[in-house]
Amino acid sequence: MSHSPAAATAPVTDIEQLERIASQIRRDIVRQVHAVQSGHPGGSLGCADLFTALYFSVMHHHPTPWDMDGKRQDLFFLSNGHISPVFYSTLARSGYFPVKELATFRHIDSRLQGHPTTHEGLPGVRMASGSLGQGMSVAIGAALSKKMNGDDRLVFSLHGDGELQEGQIWEAALFAPAKQVDNLISIVDLNGRQIDGDVDDVLPLGDLKAKWLAFGWDVLETNGNDMALLLKTLEEAKNRTGKGRPVMILMRTEMGQGVDFMMHSHEWHGIAPNDEQLNKALAQLPETLGDY
Numbered sequence: 001m002s003h004s005p006a007a008a009t010a011p012v013t014d015i016e017q018l019e020r021i022a023s024q025i026r027r028d029i030v031r032q033v034h035a036v037q038s039g040h041p042g043g044s045l046g047c048a049d050l051f052t053a054l055y056f057s058v059m060h061h062h063p064t065p066w067d068m069d070g071k072r073q074d075l076f077f078l079s080n081g082h083i084s085p086v087f088y089s090t091l092a093r094s095g096y097f098p099v100k101e102l103a104t105f106r107h108i109d110s111r112l113q114g115h116p117t118t119h120e121g122l123p124g125v126r127m128a129s130g131s132l133g134q135g136m137s138v139a140i141g142a143a144l145s146k147k148m149n150g151d152d153r154l155v156f157s158l159h160g161d162g163e164l165q166e167g168q169i170w171e172a173a174l175f176a177p178a179k180q181v182d183n184l185i186s187i188v189d190l191n192g193r194q195i196d197g198d199v200d201d202v203l204p205l206g207d208l209k210a211k212w213l214a215f216g217w218d219v220l221e222t223n224g225n226d227m228a229l230l231l232k233t234l235e236e237a238k239n240r241t242g243k244g245r246p247v248m249i250l251m252r253t254e255m256g257q258g259v260d261f262m263m264h265s266h267e268w269h270g271i272a273p274n275d276e277q278l279n280k281a282l283a284q285l286p287e288t289l290g291d292y
Contacts, residue, residue, distance in 0.1 A: 012056045015228050020288035021093065022052040022227070026258045027285045028089035028292065032105040034278040039106060039114060042268035043160065044086035046191050046253035050158070050224050051090040058234045060153060063095035066123040074153045075142050077127055079135020080160035080189070081115040082270070088112050091124040092292075099292045133166030135159060136186055140176050143184040143246075154241060157186045162194030165203045170215075176246040177216030184246040185237045189224065191255040193266035208250055217248040224251035259284055 012018055025048045033039035055061070059074040078087050085105065092099045097111075104110035111120040115130030127138045139157035146153060163169065176184060188208070196202050205211075212219045218240050222233035230251075237247045255269065256262025259281040273281055 011058075015231075018052050018056060018227050018231075019049075020286070021056055022048045023258070023286045024289040025052060025086060025089045025093060027282060027287060028093075028102055029085040030259065030273060030278060030281045030285070031291065032085045032088070032102055033272045034275075035103070036106040037272045039085055039272060040082040040270045041085065041259075041272070042193070042255040042262060042266070042270075043080065043083040043189065043191065045259060045262065046255045046257045047083055047086050047158070047189055047224065048257070049227050049230055050187065050189075050251065050253075051086050053227065053230050053234060054156060055090050055094045057231060058238070059156065063091075063123065066096060068118075068126055070126065070153075071149070071151060072153055075126065075139075075146075075155045077135050077139045077142065077155070077157045078116060078129050079139075079157055080132060080163050081129030081135075083160075084112070084114060084116050087116060087125075091122075093289060096124040097122065102292045132160070132163040133168040136169055136172040136176075139184060139186065140172055140179075140181050140246075143176075143181050144179065146183055147181075152183075154238065155184050157184070159186065159188050160194070161188055161190045161192065161199050161205060161208075162202070164188065164205055164208070173212070173215045173217070180244050181246050182242050182244050185234075185241065185249065186246065187249045187251050190250055190252045193255050193269065195266070195269050197266050212248045212250070216245060218243070218245045219248045219250065221250045222252070224253035225257050 026045055029041055029044045033041045061073045092102055105112045106114050111122040116125045117128045129135055135157050139155050143155040192199050209219050220233055223229050240247050254263050262268040
């Protein structure tokens with residue numbers, strides 16, 4: 001079952017309804033990855049609440065007709081592109097393309113490649129991502145373009161915490177406050193894990209709040225797996241735009257959220273469940289909108 005475009009753009013304010021949508025998105029994630037025995041379920045599951053909140057409640061956007069420019073719409077850029085399963089499910093469930101297309105995930109010639117790309121023309125995807133560190137720069141460019149065009153809508157970007165080990169992130173972090181890019185809300189998924197282990201073991205990031213403040217950003221902190229708190233934080237972030245500084249949300253999540261055996265470990269960053277594990281995962285995730 002797919003939402004109509006009209007339903008997709010009407011903000012959902014009921015917390016329980018948003019949680020039901022997030023549950024279906026989590027089902028879509030594990031089914032996509034299982035079907036081709038390839039993909040990244042852990043971070044996707046952890047960010048399902050954020051994607052639900054953004055696309056079904058917070059952002060002003062029009063799934064159809066869709067174009068790359070997104071004039072007079074809020075824009076979203078996924079920098080940590082390996083969590084494409086949650087992105088694709090959210091786009092489909094909010095009306096950008098048919099939900100049944102999720103069954104083509106990672107197939108040859110599919111528009112739903114392992115990392116989002118633009119040359120397939122998939123509605124909702126405005127940058128190719130997967131090479132970590134680039135998304136903030138793109139989002140800043142889009143935000144500056146909106147300012148130059150007199151467009152008062154916002155730009156959102158999402159980044160992994162391991163991604164902050166990339167130098168390009170910090171170049172962008174310097175640039176945005178210096179140029180008063182105050183129509184940008186960037187979010188870092190602080191699940192504490194990356195492909196090789198815990199972030200603190202691979203390359204510790206230190207006091208991120210102090211760092212972003214020192215770079216000139218307005219900083220908020222939240223729990224990305226608490227829908228009510230997440231919505232409150234996103235609305236507060238929107239209220240802080242237009243005041244001369246970009247906004248950073250440091251969002252703590254649990255990798256694998258919603259599936260108990262995928263949580264509390266980096267191991268499910270990039271492996272697929274087998275048949276038995278899929279059934280166990282689906283038993284924990286209520287089907288709320290109908291499977292594809």
